[in-house]
Amino acid sequence: MNKVITLNSRPVGKPQLSDFKFEEVEMPQMKDGEVLLKTKFVSVDPYLRGRMSDAKSYVPPFELQKAMSSGVVAEVTESKNDQFKVGDFVSGSLEWKELQSVNPEHLTKVDDQIAPLSNYLGILGMTGLTAYLGLTEIGKPQKGETILVSGAAGAVGSVVGQIGKILGCRVVGIAGTDEKVEFLKSEFGYDDAINYNTTENMTKAIAEACPNGVDVYYDNVGGDISDAAHTNINRFGRVIVCGAISTYNETEVPTGPRVEGFLIKKSVLMQGFIVSNYAEKFPEAVKQLAQWLAEGKLKSSETIVEGFDQIPQAFIDLFSGKNTGKMIVKI
Known part of the structure; x- marks a missing residue:
């Protein structure tokens, strides 16, 4: 059977x-x-x-x-x-x-x-493609900019941070344990990381970890963490909405701060996506990811x-x- x-x-x-x-x-x-x-x-x-x-x-x-x-x-x-x-x-x-x-x-x-x-x-499948295409097609990070990643120790987040470093950016991650925070810095090259479970004021913690503000926010979790991230977004910043795992099991529609104000005041782009939106770019993306993996630039x-x-x-x-x-x- x-x-x-x-x-x-x-x-x-x-x-x-x-x-x-x-x-x-x-x-x-x-x-x-x-x-x-x-x-x-x-x-x-x-x-x-x-x-x-x-x-x-x-x-x-x-x-x-x-x-x-x-x-x-x-x-x-x-x-x-x-x-x-x-x-x-x-x-x-x-x-x-x-x-x-x-x-x-x-x-x-x-x-x-x-x-x-x-x-x-x-890393050579949907996870890597989601990280690479979301970051490069929507975030369009420039060398020297700051990228903030929630769910940074997860499947997509761990790849996003590495790609950000390859592209010459400062990368800050948000994760749920001290062990993951250290892993992000030691294994994936994150410049800094925040444990949201031991942080009382996420808005302040993000501001301290990102002294020049946040240019690109790669959002894998939604909820309160993203509310704090939005407060720290720079003018002309980009918010990549990849996932919202913090709300997936809610039985009622969650409410929170409205995003329209910060989007308008700071001229911020906020875009959700699914990886199949960029299906025509899959071959070149896999080729690039495989090259970085072979060169030891990606783990x-x-x-x-x-x-x-x-x-x-x-x-x-x-x-x-x-x-x-x-x-x-x-x-």
Whole structure:
């Protein structure tokens, strides 16, 4: 039998293990043109929380009692497609199944000789693309400017800071533990970092860490932290709205300071995005990220949990910050 993880119920607030169901189904039957895939690595990401709710968004919600899905790296174990052979590794959006037979039209071959397979879900995958394209296309940082990153020790944030340093900027990160703060500075080259859990006045702390103000704010969390960041934005600053993990599990619409005033007074650009907005730029972005990785200018940070049955718990752990860098499940 083949293991699969389905959406059992729609979460109210923070997801629980009971919202997922482990099932065993019959082994997949291959059709002409398909490949049989064995799952090797599974990406868990905060955006999946939105798809667990029955709400209109940029991607359809997951269906109840149907398989969950996310970024996956898998190995071809059988092939009825001339473009793929047994032993090839591929990445793409795939279901949470141990084995699955699919048409490989939307899969990408990946090479474990160039980089570890898990990197194709992280720094050479959606994570790296999100960091690079959000920062360069919206933030447009200039040498000598100050970049502030929330969720800085997370998957995207840890890459954003490194790219900022490569581009010659001062980079300040916000994270949730002293260990992560030190890791940002020692491992990723952040110039300074703030532990929001031990800081009483975030507005003041950001001002002290960014004495010349904030030119680019890469926002992964939203909420009170972003309110404090906005107060410190410079004239003509840019706010990149990538994520809002602090609000994903709210059961009511959160309220806070209105942004219109600071946007107008300081002529600030504030733009949300999803990485697929820049799909045509993916090849050149991956090429640049791979080059920096090969040159040692970029480091990949991953928290790897082992075991197919651990996928739901690894996802839930994202909301309490138990990951440093990209959270990945190894099967």
